[in-house]
Amino acid sequence: IEKQALRYQGKAKQVFQTNDPDILWVHYMDQATALNGKVKEMITGKGELNSAISHLLFDYLTQNGIENHYLTAVSKTDELVTTLDILPIEVVTRNYASGHFVSKFDVTPMQQLTPTVQEFYYKSDALDDPFINDSQILALGYANAVELAQLRQKSQDVNQLLRARFEKIGIHLVDFKLEFGRTRAGKVILADELSPDNMRLVDMRTGASLDKDVFRQHSGDVTIGYQDVLTRLQQED
Numbered sequence: 157i158e159k160q161a162l163r164y165q166g167k168a169k170q171v172f173q174t175n176d177p178d179i180l181w182v183h184y185m186d187q188a189t190a191l192n193g194k195v196k197e198m199i200t201g202k203g204e205l206n207s208a209i210s211h212l213l214f215d216y217l218t219q220n221g222i223e224n225h226y227l228t229a230v231s232k233t234d235e236l237v238t239t240l241d242i243l244p245i246e247v248v249t250r251n252y253a254s255g256h257f258v259s260k261f262d263v264t265p266m267q268q269l270t271p272t273v274q275e276f277y278y279k280s281d282a283l284d285d286p287f288i289n290d291s292q293i294l295a296l297g298y299a300n301a302v303e304l305a306q307l308r309q310k311s312q313d314v315n316q317l318l319r320a321r322f323e324k325i326g327i328h329l330v331d332f333k334l335e336f337g338r339t340r341a342g343k344v345i346l347a348d349e350l351s352p353d354n355m356r357l358v359d360m361r362t363g364a365s366l367d368k369d370v371f372r373q374h375s376g377d378v379t380i381g382y383q384d385v386l387t388r389l390q391q392e393d
């Protein structure tokens with residue numbers, strides 16, 4: 157497989173075309189952003205850590221029947237994925253109150269949420285990823301009713317699997333964001349990445365954040381928590 161032209165430049169990843177139209181080449185960068193890209197910083201080693209964590213979790217989900225875009229790693233920071241038509245929807249799942257959920261409602265941080273909360277956001281940097289509901293998604297044609305039901309079900313399945321995996325290593329899966337895409341055959345499968353950039357992870361014993369909140373709150377070196385997450389996941393393998 158040969159890496160070709162840059163097709164998409166994200167905030168933490170670059171996506172390149174390859175000589176196979178069904179395969180894309182993803183590079184995890186060392187860049188961190190907050191406030192929708194308004195705060196930017198280079199963090200040495202973050203790309204490698206996110207890539208390793210993401211691969212481990214994608215493999216785990218694959219073993220448990222969750223179809224996803226991840227194919228194989230090509231280096232410590234690069235991977236091959238299936239080309240998808242990405243749905244412009246971010247699915248956020250919340251097991252405990254944190255982040256924007258706490259600033260929006262009268263709720264204590266880390267209050268357990270039962271049932272688990274699911275939210276959709278419209279993926280648009282220009283619009284700051286606004287909240288979007290089911291009928292808005294359907295009316296705007298961002299997904300059809302069948303796909304919408306699949307986004308809900310698949311996110312719930314991923315949550316159960318990831319939650320159990322993290323609980324075993326003493327970590328609360330507080331919340332996370334998923335993205336999905338359509339295969340050439342029109343099937344909706346999991347895409348994007350599964351890393352502490354996209355999920356909140358809290359140490360059960362100490363209450364410490366092991367995720368990007370450390371960067372958002374300028375409270376230290378994020379790679380320490382990311383490395384801790386990776387080490388614990390590897391020990392469980």
Ligand code: C5P
Pocket residue numbers: 246248254255256257285331332333353354355356368
């Ligand atoms: O900011 P908020 O509380 O809505 O974030 C919920 C979860 O979704 C967090 O784990 C955050 O890292 C993730 N998220 C993300 N990308 C976004 C928005 C939220 O990965 N654009």
